[in-house]
Amino acid sequence: MRHIRSLIAGFAILILAGLPALAGPIRIKDLVEFDGVRGNDLVGYGLVVGLNGTGDGLRNAPFTEEIMSNILERLGVNVAGEQFRPKNVAAVLVTASLPPFARAGGQIDVTVSAIGDAESLLGGTLVMTPLNAADGQIYAVAQGTIIAGGAAARGEAAEVVQGVPTSGTIPAGARVEREIAFELGSLDQLRLALREPDFTTAGRIEAVVNSAFGRAVAVMLDSGTVQLDIARTRTASPAHALAQIENLLVEPERKARVVVDQRSGTIVMGQDVRISRIAVSQGNLTLRIEETPIAVQPNPFAEGETVVVPRTAAAIDEEPGIGLAEVPPGTTLSEVVAGLNALGVAPRDMIDILKSIKAAGALHAEFVVR
Structure with missing residues (x-):
């Protein structure tokens, strides 16, 4: 059993631990963001119709009735003062990301999410919805049939829900109506922003880019920025310069x-995790309390009443621990894993041990708990 538990703990630790060693050089385009070349978030408020009785309850979601009235009036239908409470419509928020250099007439994907008490958006159709950016301008218009990734069934006394039927997507469901004003060709300097700032990685990017052009065209400004001089690259345009450097290979350094x-x-664990010499002892305590009350009744034909007598059984079980085990210092990831596996504990217990090792100052790595 001890050997099996050790294997389980080792498997949990090694799930991704070996990947960094096999990653090798990475393309620059996968390590940086090009300054100014980014997407923009869009959001809109719309109406989904055609639901099979799974829409908003208009008594609980008055905003749905309001937007439905506005849409019908724009279509020439006067519903002022009318009382209508259909169950086949739902108010939704529509979100999308406008990619860089998107041109008018292009299509982008959208995500549709119910904001009322609708039970499902399955089979619904989004009515034409304008999508606004942070500046309040309309950059796209969305419309189409929703593809929801869940299912729901309800009866009188129970219901079953799988996935999230109140959220869905519309592939290519929005058409771009306005372009983002950004002239890449007019730039003289372009900054490469590292997704994970690191001085060593930034220095390597600088060296690789300069080596590719045969002259100093890139300079590291800080741990997260490398500046590219477009004029010194002697290319036709900034786009040509980016095309030459984005596939260059760099081996990144990580914390x-x-x-x-x-x-x-x-x-x-990452491959650079190190651990100092430390001794660890671990054990588990289990506290059990059982309530088994007894009902005591009076004799037949006797005066009295039934009395419930409490009866409690309490016990504390202590599982045998690992004693005081020494974890030797590890200079490589495999040595660290081997030392921790020697403790022979389950993965969840290993998490507590790692927390304690970090608190003792013997784990030389950033510790992230999710």
């Missing part, structure tokens, strides 16, 4: 990090 997920018991 030593341990990430644990307490819900699933998963432990992920």
Whole structure:
């Protein structure tokens, strides 16, 4: 049993631990964001129709009735003063991301999410909805049939829900109506922003780019920024310069990090994690309390009443611990894992041990708990 538990703990630690060693050089385009070349978030408020009785209850969602009245009036239908409470409509928020260099007439995907008490958006159709950016301008218009990724069934006394039927997507469901004003070709300087700032990685990007052009065209400004001089690249345009550097390979440096997920018991370690010499002792206590009350009744034909007598059984069980085990210092990830596996504990117990090792100052890595 001890050997099996050790294997389980080792498997949980090694799920992703070996990946960094096999990653090798990474393309620059996967390490940085090009300054100014980014998407923009869009949002809109719309109405979904055609639901099979799973829409908003208009008594609980008056905003649905308001938007439905506005849409019908724009279509020439006068509903002022009318009382209508259909169950086949739902008010939704529509979100999308406008990619960089998107041109008018292009199509983008949208996500539709109910904001009222609708039970499901399955089979619904989004009515034409304008999508606004942070500046309040309309940049796209969305419309189409929703693809929801869940299902729901309800009876008189129970219901079953799988997935999230109140949210869905419309592939290519919005058409771009306005372009973002950004002239890449007019730039003289372009900054490369690292997704994970690191001085070593930024220095390597600078060296690789300069080596590719044969002259100093890039300079590291800080741990998260490398500036590219477009004029010194002697290319036709900034786009040509980016096309030449984005596929260059760089081996990034990353912080030593341990990430644990307490819900699933998963432990992920980077290859640069180190641990100092330390001794660990671990054991579990289980407290059990059982209530088994007894009902005592009076004799037949006797005066009296039934009395409930409480009866409680309490016990504390202590599982045998690992004693005081020494974890030797590890200079490589495999040595660290081997030392921790020697403790022979389950993954969830290993998380507590790692927390204690970090608190003792013997775990030399950033400790992230999710």
